[in-house]
Amino acid sequence: MNDASKRSLSGDAAGVSEAAAGAILTIDLGAIRENYRRLKAQLGGVRCAGVVKADGYGLGATQVASALMKDGCDIFFVALLAEGLVLRKAIGAGPDIYVLNGLPPGSEPEAVAAGLCAVINSGAQLTAWRAAAHGAGRRLPAAIQVDSGMSRLGMAPAEVEAVVKDTGAFAGIDVRYVISHLACADEPRHPANEQQRLAFERLRALLPEAPASLANSSGIFLGPRYHYDLARPGAALYGINPTPGAPNPMLPVVGLRAKVAQTRGIEKGTGVGYGHSYHAEGPRSLATISFGYADGWLRRSASAAWFEGVRLPFLGRVSMDSIILDISAFPPGKLREGDLVELLGPSQSVDDAAGHAGTIGYEILASLGTRFHRRYVDS
Numbered sequence: 001m002n003d004a005s006k007r008s009l010s011g012d013a014a015g016v017s018e019a020a021a022g023a024i025l026t027i028d029l030g031a032i033r034e035n036y037r038r039l040k041a042q043l044g045g046v047r048c049a050g051v052v053k054a055d056g057y058g059l060g061a062t063q064v065a066s067a068l069m070k071d072g073c074d075i076f077f078v079a080l081l082a083e084g085l086v087l088r089k090a091i092g093a094g095p096d097i098y099v100l101n102g103l104p105p106g107s108e109p110e111a112v113a114a115g116l117c118a119v120i121n122s123g124a125q126l127t128a129w130r131a132a133a134h135g136a137g138r139r140l141p142a143a144i145q146v147d148s149g150m151s152r153l154g155m156a157p158a159e160v161e162a163v164v165k166d167t168g169a170f171a172g173i174d175v176r177y178v179i180s181h182l183a184c185a186d187e188p189r190h191p192a193n194e195q196q197r198l199a200f201e202r203l204r205a206l207l208p209e210a211p212a213s214l215a216n217s218s219g220i221f222l223g224p225r226y227h228y229d230l231a232r233p234g235a236a237l238y239g240i241n242p243t244p245g246a247p248n249p250m251l252p253v254v255g256l257r258a259k260v261a262q263t264r265g266i267e268k269g270t271g272v273g274y275g276h277s278y279h280a281e282g283p284r285s286l287a288t289i290s291f292g293y294a295d296g297w298l299r300r301s302a303s304a305a306w307f308e309g310v311r312l313p314f315l316g317r318v319s320m321d322s323i324i325l326d327i328s329a330f331p332p333g334k335l336r337e338g339d340l341v342e343l344l345g346p347s348q349s350v351d352d353a354a355g356h357a358g359t360i361g362y363e364i365l366a367s368l369g370t371r372f373h374r375r376y377v378d379s
């Protein structure tokens with residue numbers, strides 16, 4: 001990738017310069033594209049969308065969508081209308097953009113003007129989209145979401161049954177997909193998967209005939225019966241393991257490195273950080289990095305950084321803008337102000353960090369802060 005296209009990919013024009021930032025977030029768009037191709041291979045001939053809600057799981061919805069479009073991805077899912085409006089502006093007309101959480105009442109004309117596709121989660125949303133189609137004087141695209149057993153979004157079975165009694169319910173609506181979402185797809189042996197699939201079968205048979213979509217990232221690995229006509233992966237695109245407990249079939253996408261702000265030596269017994277939650281058991285060499293919970297690194301998150309493959313444990317509490325590392329493993333002067341230590345990368349994957357923190361990779365990515373220097377690369 002040349003410099004010009006790198007610049008054009010870097011989201012907000014100004015960004016944060018490398019010199020000014022405390023940490024550098026590297027996002028490998030080439031790896032995201034390769035992950036998309038791996039998922040497509042897993043899907044055989046089935047179409048594959050890209051889920052780019054929450055600003056592309058924190059990695060930049062515009063950059064991710066633009067990269068996936070190069071591999072022919074032309075369907076995107078966001079959670080909120082606000083995200084859909086931003087994405088439409090950024091990627092232009094062409095790809096379909098679905099708003100998973102449904103359109104807020106009254107916002108339909110704005111969604112129509114932006115060329116967004118509604119995800120219809122209720123009878124009321126169906127009525128509103130039908131009215132919007134009438135107002136626009138043309139058929140409007142939508143996906144009907146049904147609740148096959150997650151109890152989160154979509155029409156409940158009773159509501160589907162009630163809605164379809166009105167033969168004009170879908171007048172003016174171009175039902176492109178019937179969709180549903182799996183609650184337990186990352187547990188292949190969980191009985192809810194098959195229960196949801198059967199409920200989905202039953203509900204879609206009641207609705208206007210349309211292609212179907214059920215699988216998220218992990219759902220793709222439940223096998224062809226879960227593939228239907230369109231898959232909707234998010235996490236796996238971003239390198240999160242869609243098959244927990246088995247080796248990760250995806251490439252890592254994210255690198256995060258923080259700058260050393262200062263180093264020091266301390267004597268045995270010296271207190272370290274807020275609350276003096278740590279006292280040195282002996283002489284220690286410390287490095288303070290410009291990175292803390294304001295950058296989305298939760299206080300409970302992974303408790304070490306890495307430098308040249310050496311683990312550097314956190315000492316004391318994570319501060320808002322800094323973390324203190326034990327660098328006693330290195331000879332004095334080895335690690336200096338301005339050096340970069342790894343928080344996410346070859347030594348510590350997103351899933352590793354999540355495991356240490358008792359959370360999931362999704363939360364690690366979605367929590368990533370906004371004051372990094374972001375570097376988009378294409379490996």
Ligand SMILES: *Cc1c(COP(=O)(O)O)cnc(C)c1O
Pocket residue numbers: 051053100180181215216217218232233234235236
């Ligand atoms: C977030 C989401 C997805 C993507 O899920 P992943 O587990 O990240 O692949 C797909 N469909 C719906 C309805 C979602 O909310």
